[in-house]
Amino acid sequence: xKSRLLSLGSISEGTLRTEDLLxxxxxxLSPLRLSRAHRKLVNEAGRxxxxxxxxxxxxxxxxxxxxSYLPPYAYLAMHKHDGACFGVWASVDxxxxxxxxxxxxxxxxxxxxxxxxxxxxxxxxxxxxxTLYTRHRNGRLSEHWAIV
Numbered sequence: 001x002k003s004r005l006l007s008l009g010s011i012s013e014g015t016l017r018t019e020d021l022l023x024x025x026x027x028x029l030s031p032l033r034l035s036r037a038h039r040k041l042v043n044e045a046g047r048x049x050x051x052x053x054x055x056x057x058x059x060x061x062x063x064x065x066x067x068s069y070l071p072p073y074a075y076l077a078m079h080k081h082d083g084a085c086f087g088v089w090a091s092v093d094x095x096x097x098x099x100x101x102x103x104x105x106x107x108x109x110x111x112x113x114x115x116x117x118x119x120x121x122x123x124x125x126x127x128x129x130x131t132l133y134t135r136h137r138n139g140r141l142s143e144h145w146a147i148v
Contacts, residue, residue, distance in 0.1 A: 004033050005071045008145045010079070010087040018059050019050030021086060025062045029069065038065040071144045072120065073098075073132055090147050095122055095132070105135075115139075 012024035026045035034042065041062050048055050066076050070088060073095045079085040099106035104120040107113055113121060113135065121133040121141065131146040 003031065004069065005144075006032070006066065006069050006074075006076075006088050008071070008074060008088050008090055008147065010085050012086045013082075014084050016078075016084060016086065017050075018055050022048070022050060022055065022059055022062065024086070025059075025066055029062070029066060032069055034065075034069075038068065041065050071132075072134075074145065090130070090132075090145065092130075110141075 006028060011028050012021055015021075022045040026042045029038065029042050041058065042065075044058060045062055048058055063076060070076060073091045074088050075091050076088055077086070079087065079089065095104060095106075098104040098120070099122055104122050105113065105117055106122045106124065108124055108126065110123055117135055118137050119135060121135045123131045123133065127148075129146065129148050132144045133141040134144065135141055
């Protein structure tokens with residue numbers, strides 16, 4: 001079954017050339033379950049002349065489309081420590097803010113989760129590894145992403 005969301009990590013490294021970004025983003029989006037409009041953009045990215053005036057606009061549209069397929073608490077951008085690395089990154093600051101306000105439950109042990117809790121759950125173990133889940137009404141956990 002095709003995934004509905006992008007994964008965390010690099011999409012393109014070492015270049016910000018329109019040609020390379022169009023190819024890399026389209027490649028990441030291609031295996032996903034896309035809307036018709038977004039599938040059309042992916043197909044167009046493979047055909048457009050990267051030197052044309054329209055290529056920059058298409059790149060922006062493709063980035064906008066990619067944002068529709070981000071996992072929760074993730075963003076699409078250049079890496080904060082490497083401007084030539086473009087990808088999907090965890091929004092740790094937003095998570096921490098929402099955990100502090102009670103919108104996200106943050107635990108160091110999954111046994112700490114209250115029986116009736118439903119919503120986003122951030123599990124951070126003693127090594128600092130973080131996993132974001134959604135806890136459903138039936139108690140089942142769906143993992144969105146994990147980072148080390």
